[in-house]
Amino acid sequence: MRVLTVVGARPQFIKAAVVSPRLREVAEEVLVHTGQHYDRELSAVFFDELELARPDYELGVGSAEAAVQTGRMLEALAPIVAAVRPDWVLVYGDTNSTLAGALAAAQAKVPLAHVEAGLRSYDRTMPEEINRVVADHLATALYCPTPHAVENLRREGIERGVVLSGDVMAVALRRIPPDPEVLARWDLVPGGYYLVTVHRAANTDDRERLGGIVAGLGALPGPVVWPVHPRAQARLSAFALPLPPNLRLIPPVGYRAMITLEGAARAVLTDSGGVQREAAWLGVPVYILREETEWRELLESGQAVLTGTDPARIAAAVQAGAAVGRPAPPTDDPVTAIVEDLRRR
Ligand code: UDP
Numbered sequence: 001m002r003v004l005t006v007v008g009a010r011p012q013f014i015k016a017a018v019v020s021p022r023l024r025e026v027a028e029e030v031l032v033h034t035g036q037h038y039d040r041e042l043s044a045v046f047f048d049e050l051e052l053a054r055p056d057y058e059l060g061v062g063s064a065e066a067a068v069q070t071g072r073m074l075e076a077l078a079p080i081v082a083a084v085r086p087d088w089v090l091v092y093g094d095t096n097s098t099l100a101g102a103l104a105a106a107q108a109k110v111p112l113a114h115v116e117a118g119l120r121s122y123d124r125t126m127p128e129e130i131n132r133v134v135a136d137h138l139a140t141a142l143y144c145p146t147p148h149a150v151e152n153l154r155r156e157g158i159e160r161g162v163v164l165s166g167d168v169m170a171v172a173l174r175r176i177p178p179d180p181e182v183l184a185r186w187d188l189v190p191g192g193y194y195l196v197t198v199h200r201a202a203n204t205d206d207r208e209r210l211g212g213i214v215a216g217l218g219a220l221p222g223p224v225v226w227p228v229h230p231r232a233q234a235r236l237s238a239f240a241l242p243l244p245p246n247l248r249l250i251p252p253v254g255y256r257a258m259i260t261l262e263g264a265a266r267a268v269l270t271d272s273g274g275v276q277r278e279a280a281w282l283g284v285p286v287y288i289l290r291e292e293t294e295w296r297e298l299l300e301s302g303q304a305v306l307t308g309t310d311p312a313r314i315a316a317a318v319q320a321g322a323a324v325g326r327p328a329p330p331t332d333d334p335v336t337a338i339v340e341d342l343r344r345r
Helices: 010-026 044-049 066-084 096-108 127-138 147-155 168-175 207-218 230-239 255-264 273-281 296-300 311-320 334-344
Strands: 002-007 028-033 088-092 112-115 141-144 162-164 194-197 224-227 247-250 267-270 286-288 304-306
Touching (some): 010 044, 010 168, 010 273, 044 255, 066 096, 088 096, 141 334, 162 334, 168 334, 194 207, 207 247, 224 255, 267 273, 267 311
Parallel strands (some): 194 224, 194 267, 224 247, 286 304
């Protein structure tokens, strides 16, 4: 079996790093890096730290408006799919790289496998929602992280090829230990700071929303550490938003540093899908800087609370608190479920 895997963004490197070694025990994997994320701190650090195999192809598409970026990826992927002649194209999550991989597979009549299938925000103004809906509707094998994801697909009429595999992000978290040096590097003490990430276009590209988040963070009673995604950094500068004194902007960090910062935070405020799950699994209260989440389980357990981007609502939600039960990350074995299912097909 030959599998052409398409990755391009930070969370995909983390997920592929978990699946790829096992996949390579049963299949020949050809890895394509689209270049959607290209800064060292969003890309190369994860290949080094998580020992992800070097890509066989690097498309180097770089940043661009979604249509242009996806178009460039598709144009570059088509001859690669034709040359490699894979049995499967494998994509992860919901980025433009996911969309391009899915379309390239469909156009070449190669079956598509989608890891993290079935997630929905039901907000089609989100580029990620479009990407995941298209990928799911083109996929032959759909690996769902949660029962809600299976149900979402069923409601769209997709039942064939659906597997409740569990969440590969939980495997990464189980596998990598925290780094004891990290807190000292930023002069932090456990429970003594809030941790923030913001990267969704709806939050970074809207002055009022980004300003609301920044103001809400300014009202928190303690230092706020924010590893800033380049998109958010560019907008913070462009909008010339005044930064409150408790805010500490740091560059994006590697995976091990990130999960260490999450696990020792008093609370995590984020619009990231990965960060909200990790923080919850680490027993840290989570405040989601959005009006909805694809990870409804976290709301149902009370571990995560939706705050939107209104400053008063953010501050009030953090003051009211969220449940801090400590569910271990799911203990199922998503990697085996995915690899064995692909092999059997
Ligand atoms: N992450 C990281 N360094 C950072 C910020 C995030 O390693 O500075 C990790 C985080 O722990 C999680 C993943 O990146 O595993 C989440 O990626 P992102 O927020 O970009 O995407 P999403 O999960 O929303 O798709």
